[in-house]
Amino acid sequence: MATSAFANGIEGLLSKVLGYSNFPGTLDLPQPVGDIVARKLRIVNGYGASELGILNVIHETGNWDPLKDWRYLHFHPELGMELRHVSGDEYEAVLVRTPEREGHQFPFSIFPDRQESHTNDLMVRHPDPAKSNLWRPSARLDDVIVFLNGEKTSPVSMEGHMVASNPEVTGALVAGAQRFQAALIVELDRSVTALSASDRAAVIEKLWPSIQQANEKCPAHARIAKSHILFTTPEKPMLRAGKGTVQRAGTLAMYASELDALYADAEKLVQQDGGEIPGPGAVDDAVQVAAFIRASLLAITGWSAEKLSGTENWYTLGLDSLQTITMTRVLKQGLHLPTLMPNLIYLYPSITELTQAVQQLDKQGLLQERDKLLQTLASQIEPPSPDTVHTASRPTPGTHTVILTGSTGQLGTYILDALLRNPSVAHVHCLNRGDDAREKQQNRIKAYGLTPLADNEARLSFWTADLSKGGDLGLQPDVFTQLQQTATLLIHNAWTVNFNVPLATFEPQIQGVVNLINFVTHSPRSPHLFFLSSISSVMGHYNGESGLIPETVLTTTTSAPNGYANSKYIAEHLLDFAAQQQQEQQKNTQQARAAPSFSFARVGQVAGAVRSPGLWNRAEWFPSLIQSSRHLQALPDTLGPMDRIDWVPVDLLAEVVVELALLGANDFSAPNMINRCSSATHSPTAVQVYHPVNLHPHSWDLIRPVVADALLAQDKENSGKKIETIPLREWVQRVRRDIEAASVSFSADTKDSKRLADRELQALLEQNPAAKLLDFFEGLTMEHTQTGTVFESVHTAKMSKTLREVEGVRPEWLSKWVGEWLA
Structure with a gap:
């Protein structure tokens, strides 16, 4: 039944129902329908199965909202139910046998030899940290x-x-x-x-x-x-x-x-997608766009050039639906328009019409979404209040109280280590979403060979927070008050790294930036807010043939390449807006006063550690490239726009970040920051911008032979063989063909013709992990991809002695990283 139809007839029915409704299958109950029901009567969510019986769940719990949480279950602690992580945010419910709970554990009376009963039901934890005991059924494990x-x-x-x-x-x-x-x-x-x-x-x-x-x-x-x-x-x-x-x-x-x-029909479209036709990579030149559309259409249809005029309707000429889809794929790639859909071609079926349409699409679409969200969130930034009493004393050495968000990730762990090694830091408060952050942190520190947490117990606190929650950041009231009264520096590092999801997915995290800005604005010690941004935030910026990206806030008229990059762009502008507010108040009051200040660093490629055994994440693009190259016995001749190797090892980058952040905390007022950071080459801005990239860059051509030697040194079985160098496009094709051929081969060799089992697929991807990132690597081959981009770093180098001492990527570093990935 459709939701709208249900809504029209449900009101009268529900008015006749008494008390509550027991619904044992909320996984099958659409959210809009359940919301309607929940407004009229209470939904009692049960849980059970033939092999489990009806399990005890707690219905009367103080933090359970019957209008919003009707999907969620609270398993009784006496059940012995464990939620085990499967992937992403999903956990499997597993009943674990324990003697004292066997009266509530029906499966083990039927199967006395079993110690566990797997439900195959996937659960998602409630997003509110205060409701972490609530779980929502999301799917069956065999449905994944x-x-x-x-x-x-x-x-x-x-x-x-x-x-x-x-x-x-x-x-x-x-x-x-x-x-x-x-x-x-x-x-x-x-x-x-x-x-x-x-x-x-x-x-x-x-x-x-x-x-x-x-x-x-x-x-x-x-x-x-x-x-x-x-x-x-x-x-x-x-x-x-x-x-x-x-x-x-x-x-x-x-x-x-x-x-x-x-799938075969779709693959035929891919094979004839006109990929060899050079695309202009942008839509600002109407003549180039029209020429590309014309050439692509002729290649796809096989029509004669004489047949195709600028105003001829393609569907009158015989363009079919499959060719329309092919055309969409070609235009997406050649014009760098990821939002282009087939219906645009249906609506504008001529060269002239479609040229105008794609130009308009580029100017609107993602750009409008980005700028609208920025405007909305900027309106939530609270202006400095004259009622907030800021302390006038500058922090002295050893008195900094630092808040660090996202401490349990790789970079966050090294930042925490660098903070605790700095004598000017008295205490570090780590804010993370999970309630097991301390355990995760200790495991990371042990794996990286860093100083144990126990050695700094008195200088360290862990708090569970939800930064998207305005007012208290999801903290307990006493903790929130303590942090707001004592903090002198806030390093905001927490951010989800996912290039495959839209901008809307990052709204809670961007909201967190707004909330942190308001937090420091009303903090009496005027803490400095330092944000970890990304070089991807300004990939939509074009600065002439030099390709130089300045160390300043940039307003781009082209959207960044993905939701992640656009989210960082918005965060940068929110910080700039807040800094300008502080600056304006300084001018209006005409008196020197302590005030929060703001800065951010656009971080580029973070390489593996060089002073500790910390492993560069094997799942990232470059480690994946190296592992697949070993499997293919070939390296690509170029990395496209990634050819410039200006990487900084993660442990050294953390020291640079801490140095720059403490610089802002020591010169904590906005005027001080502007005066100190101004120079002939760096115009004063309200927010300070840093580019902590390697000051001694290499090219892929220079380090590729070193990588090849490191691969051969690790591959004892193929001693004497050489790693060949092949064009990047061919390398990507080999990656794709290898995983597809392995899949077909396995299926053919299996009697029941089943496709690859998960374990076989994972084994293949272990050998050829670049197959997981095919979209990324195919993007490197696209001719429209911006090349030659250089991030100016004169100002950052002036401010950071540590960055000035970082060497270019050394051969022994490469050998260390390759050895760790292939061990």
Whole structure:
């Protein structure tokens, strides 16, 4: 039943229902429907299974909101239920046998030899740290799709959204196991007969708004494209269990041949996508854009040039839906327009019309979304209050109280270590989301060979926080007051690194920046706020042929390449806005007063540690490239826009960050910061901007032979062989072909023709991990990609003695890193 139809008729029905409703399957209850029900009566969420019985859950809990938390369960502590991490934010519920709890553990009376009972149910913890004992069922473990690049997704929410949003849809399944992309199988109401090609296109257009809504909440690899939608036929309805739920495995098996054909057709489009046609990489030159559209269309259709004028309607000439999808892929790549969709081509089916449309799309779209969010959040920044009494005394050595967010990550761990080694730091307060941060921190420190936490116990505190919560940052009131009264420096490092999700995903983290700005604005000791930004934030900036990015706040007229980069861009501008507010108040009051100050560092490629055994994360792009190159016995001849090797090792970068942050804390008022940091080459700004990049850059050409030697030194089995150098595009193609060929080979050699099991896929990806990052590496090959970008660092070098002492990437560093990855 569609949500809208349900909403229209539910009010009267609910008014006749007494007290509460017991709903044992909230995983299948669409959120909008449940919200309507919860406003009228209480939903009692039960949990059980045939092999488990009905399990005890706690319904009366003080922090449970019946209107918002109706999906969540609170497992009784006497059950012995453990939530074990699977991937992302999902955990499996596992019943662990304990003698004192066997009266509540039904499975072990049936299976006395078992010590654990796996439910295969995935749960997600409540996002509010104060409700960490509440868990929401999200999917079945056997529902999770593992793609060929190793990424995982739970399809249940998308499937439920499709059925709830479209009255004509009676069933939906997301497919894609052991593929690079997801597909959607749709079952329509039985009154719908077999679809013709035109009918199919019309239904897709009707369903598309709801698919787009679902896509917005999905990572890139799990989004549904129009080319990957399959409709069931009336003679083969989806298989269903006795309670009416779709049987996933059986239905997917029944439509295996149709899915294979769907993916094969899509692959044909990829193979003829005109990738050799050079794209202009931007849409500011209408002549270049029109020429590219024309050349691409001729290559895809095979039409004669004489046939195609600037105003001719392509569909009158015979352009079909598959060619439209191919055209979309070509334009996305050649014009660097990730938001371009096939419907734009349908709406503007001529060279002249589409040229104007894509230019308009580039100016709007992501840019509008970014700037609108910036404007909205800037309005939430509170101006300095004359009622806040700021202390006039400058912090003295040994008296700094530092707040560090995101301390448990790799860079955060090294920043914490550098702070604790600095004699000017009296105490460090670590703010993290998880309540197990201290344990994680100790494990990281041990792995990196750093000073144990126990050696600095008196100077260290860990607090569970939610920075997106205004007012108290998710802290206990007494803790919040203590931090606001004592802090002299706040280093904001916490940020999710994910290049595959949209800007909207980062809104809670950007909100956290606003809340931290308001925090320091009303703190009596005027703490300095130092933010860890990214060089990707200004990748939309063009500064002539020099490609030089200045050490200042930049307003770009082109959106950054992804949601992560745009989120950092917004954060930088929020800090600048706050700093200008402080500066204006200084002018208006015409008196010297202590006031918060702000700075940020655009961090580039962070390399592995060189003074400790800390491992450079194997899952990052360069370690993945090296591991795949060993497997392929070949290195790419170029890294495209990444050819400039200006990397800084993580342990050295942490020292630079602490040095710059303490500089801001010592010269804590805005006028002091401006006067100290102004120079002939660096114009004074309200917020200070740093580029902590290596001052002695190398090129990939220079270090590639060193990498090749390090690979050969690690590969005893292939001694005497050479690592060949091949074009980057060919290297990327080999990565793709290798993982695809292995998948086909395994399937053919298996009697039941099942696709790769998870463990076999993971083994392949261990050898060839670049397959997980194919989109990234393919992006390096695109001709439009900005090259030659250099981040100016004169001002940063002047301020940081530590950065001036960092050497260029040394051969022994490369050998150390390669040895750690391949060990």
